[in-house]
Amino acid sequence: MAVRDNPYSAFNFLVKLGDGGGEDQIAGGFSDFSGAGNTIKYAEYRNGNDRQNHVRKVANVNSTEDVTLKRGIVGDLRLFEWIRQTRAGNFQPRTVTVTLLDEARNRVCEWVLQQAQPTKWVGPTLAAKGGTDLAMEELHLVAESIDFRSL
Template identity: 30%
Template sequence: MVVAEDQKIRDIANAAFRFVVSIDGQGQAAFTECTLPVVEWEIERLKEGGTNNYVHQLVGQRKPASVTLKNGVGKSELMDWYLESMEGTITRKTITITLLNSEKKAVMVWNINSAFPTKWTGPQMQSDSKTLAIQSLELACGEVTASYE
């Protein structure tokens, strides 16, 4: 029965290394890493006079969120987008991140609207290293939605 339970877990769990990133509907270069945004809300605490056993917690504004994409250094539309933003042309785009199962079918999709570049980190280069030159791009997020496929 342990084998059956193990298979059940494998059917439910999906590997985090199978994902596709597209920007405004266009597939992009292969990414080595994609860190999804943390979506959290501000909480307003309201103390009520005479009620000392708890504090009311009211939902406030959503806190700012960001997504980080890492890929190999090279000419790409992603890098062009960042360079344009450095020149003062801020263009907001829609980012779609799709998690794939072992059969390369979509399992879950995250849509990030009104994203724009806020930070670029260049590769760390060492003469004795055998690793790829990886760059990182951080994007500010507008609305973040998720759906099962």
């Protein structure tokens, strides 16, 4: 990733939900990707003979935050089918890759979720008012780890 004065825009990205054991890769025009993060937990430790009266912080386990993907409903049922298969006990963890693009659509960096699985699907809110809102679906994913790569 090149160092630059202005930050990259957040509206130009690609999402790929890698194969889940023989399933087709799902790539789509998602409008939102949010929640990516990692938390490291620390244990407090102090030797009984330490001269300093404070504890040390020792890195312990880490956990990956749940992520949310949103997109307009386009008739592609593969996301919901993934949820259906998971509900039925047919677990299909996937590698999810989110690639940030620059203004010229060159790849800049990627977030890679390993062993991602669906945890929640939310359908659209339908309301007969002004008629300007889009029918959106939302997919929440859990993952075992997240990595960040500069390209």
